[in-house]
Amino acid sequence: MARPDSDPVLKALNITKSFGALQVLHGVSLEINSGKTVSILGPSGSGKSTLLRCINWLERPNSGEIYLDGEPVGRHPNGELMSDRELAAIRARMGKVFQSFNLWPHFTVLENVIEAPVQVLGVPKAQAIEQAEQLLQKVGLQDKRDVYPYSLSGGQKQRVAIARALAMSPRVMLFDEPTSALDPELVGEVLAVMRDLTREGMTMLVVTHEMAFARDVSDEVIFMDQGEIVEQTTPDRFFSNPETRRAQQFLARYQ
Amino acid sequence: MTADGFQMLLEGAWITVWISLLAIALGVPLGLLFSLIRVSRLPVLSQIITLYVSVGRATPLITLVLFLFVALPAIGLDIDKYTASVLTLTLNTASFNTEIWRSTYLSFPKSQIEAAQAMGMTRGLYFRRIMLPQMFYTALPALLNEMTFLIKASPAIAVVGIVDLTRVTNRIASQTYEPLPPIIIAGVIYMLSIGSLVRLQRVLEDRRKRYASA
Numbered sequence: 001m002a003r004p005d006s007d008p009v010l011k012a013l014n015i016t017k018s019f020g021a022l023q024v025l026h027g028v029s030l031e032i033n034s035g036k037t038v039s040i041l042g043p044s045g046s047g048k049s050t051l052l053r054c055i056n057w058l059e060r061p062n063s064g065e066i067y068l069d070g071e072p073v074g075r076h077p078n079g080e081l082m083s084d085r086e087l088a089a090i091r092a093r094m095g096k097v098f099q100s101f102n103l104w105p106h107f108t109v110l111e112n113v114i115e116a117p118v119q120v121l122g123v124p125k126a127q128a129i130e131q132a133e134q135l136l137q138k139v140g141l142q143d144k145r146d147v148y149p150y151s152l153s154g155g156q157k158q159r160v161a162i163a164r165a166l167a168m169s170p171r172v173m174l175f176d177e178p179t180s181a182l183d184p185e186l187v188g189e190v191l192a193v194m195r196d197l198t199r200e201g202m203t204m205l206v207v208t209h210e211m212a213f214a215r216d217v218s219d220e221v222i223f224m225d226q227g228e229i230v231e232q233t234t235p236d237r238f239f240s241n242p243e244t245r246r247a248q249q250f251l252a253r254y255q
Numbered sequence: 256m257t258a259d260g261f262q263m264l265l266e267g268a269w270i271t272v273w274i275s276l277l278a279i280a281l282g283v284p285l286g287l288l289f290s291l292i293r294v295s296r297l298p299v300l301s302q303i304i305t306l307y308v309s310v311g312r313a314t315p316l317i318t319l320v321l322f323l324f325v326a327l328p329a330i331g332l333d334i335d336k337y338t339a340s341v342l343t344l345t346l347n348t349a350s351f352n353t354e355i356w357r358s359t360y361l362s363f364p365k366s367q368i369e370a371a372q373a374m375g376m377t378r379g380l381y382f383r384r385i386m387l388p389q390m391f392y393t394a395l396p397a398l399l400n401e402m403t404f405l406i407k408a409s410p411a412i413a414v415v416g417i418v419d420l421t422r423v424t425n426r427i428a429s430q431t432y433e434p435l436p437p438i439i440i441a442g443v444i445y446m447l448s449i450g451s452l453v454r455l456q457r458v459l460e461d462r463r464k465r466y467a468s469a
């Protein structure tokens with residue numbers, strides 16, 4: 001069902017999350033419209049990863065609502081928890097890229113990329129391979145299709161992980177510090193792929209410490225601190241004229 | 256040693272081998288099944304498995320096989336000595352394998368599971384496609400170790416009248432009054448059986464090296 005472009009692809013409403021006595025998210029809300037890239041910045045421990053994990057229910061929020069294309073994620077409108085199967089079906093429409101790549105080591109690069117399309121979506125294998133080859137070309141790794149992940153560099157692993165997520169044709173891509181585990185000289189190749197995705201109109205939510213990326217590529221910046229959104233504005237305004245003291249202090253450390 | 260004695264040894268060896276192999280072939284998947292019940296924390300069933308594992312690991316094989324051979328007929332279940340033996344070895348090895356599979360399951364990297372979940376895989380699908388193929392290789396050394404223990408412990412089943420490789424050496428010795436030759440031959444056969452398991456392990460480890468650097 002086609003939706004008007006003005007409806008957000010992803011919407012989170014008042015998400016709260018605690019681990020035992022520690023409250024990590026204090027009612028976080030955000031929206032991303034189709035084709036937009038939103039960067040989430042904030043000091044470590046501010047709840048960025050937890051927020052991303054709540055969005056596709058790798059972590060169950062204590063309260064709040066999440067919608068993908070207007071459909072609830074994790075809970076039915078009557079409050080009932082979704083089954084494993086229902087949750088899987090909705091997660092299949094969100095791509096996620098992890099800080100530590102999380103490739104499946106027993107599969108080759110190509111097998112990593114075709115696994116979910118074939119097993120989850122039921123795409124015929126030949127067609128999945130053709131699509132995977134295009135994606136590997138896009139991330140510059142077509143010559144690595146038959147090697148196992150252990151033989152790749154961090155930057156190459158992360159590009160495979162991006163191709164793997166893209167193979168599901170997701171509505172939105174969630175990135176959790178995709179370059180934080182990389183040697184400095186490998187960061188650029190991953191950011192380049194992400195820039196291409198933005199340009200092609202992918203909808204992206206990116207947790208990052210790459211200030212240049214956030215400034216140049218995103219349509220919106222969200223600054224989180226201590227489990228809440230402190231500022232939510234355009235990159236220009238955030239970087240040239242942060243409103244809160246917390247954001248100013250944060251930026252001072254990165255510039 | 257006579258040709259007759261040699262023939263008897265081979266028959267005893269054959270019995271040891273098929274009973275052990277059958278117990279292994281049943282005990283490995285059974286251990287996997289039990290371990291999954293345990294980690295699933297299914298009420299009652301999971302507690303039964305926990306009890307079974309502690310009893311199974313603590314009970315000597317002789318006690319177990321005698322118990323089955325005597326107790327089951329007493330409650331009206333006819334059981335021959337071969338069934339009792341296979342059942343004994345299977346129940347014993349499965350209790351050890353349950354713990355091997357369980358710790359392999361619990362140590363599986365969460366990061367890979369999260370990637371699978373994030374890609375829209377259901378629990379059953381990622382268990383089958385992502386976890387099990389890797390768990391197999393991780394569990395292999397411990398499983399093969401347990402198999403060698405099983406083979407070495409298998410002479411216990413002679414107590415219900417099975418003439419296995421060890422029992423047959425006693426018979427030959429008591430006929431020929433020359434105990435050494437059959438004992439040596441039996442020793443060699445045990446070593447060959449266990450050696451072939453070790454060899455199998457190497458072959459499978461080499462297959463795993465395809466995707467693991469070490």
Ligand SMILES: Nc1ncnc2c1ncn2[C@@H]1O[C@H](COP(=O)(O)OP(=O)(O)O)[C@@H](O)[C@H]1O
Nearest residue numbers: 019022024042043044045046047048049050051
């Ligand atoms: N599974 C967990 N159990 C307990 N505490 C957690 C867990 N995950 C995260 N936390 C805590 O929640 C806080 C926010 O963590 P996180 O979302 O990873 O922050 P960020 O990604 O911004 O660095 C931290 O204090 C962290 O220690």
Ligand SMILES: [Mg+2]
Nearest residue numbers: 048049050177
């Ligand atoms: Mg984080």
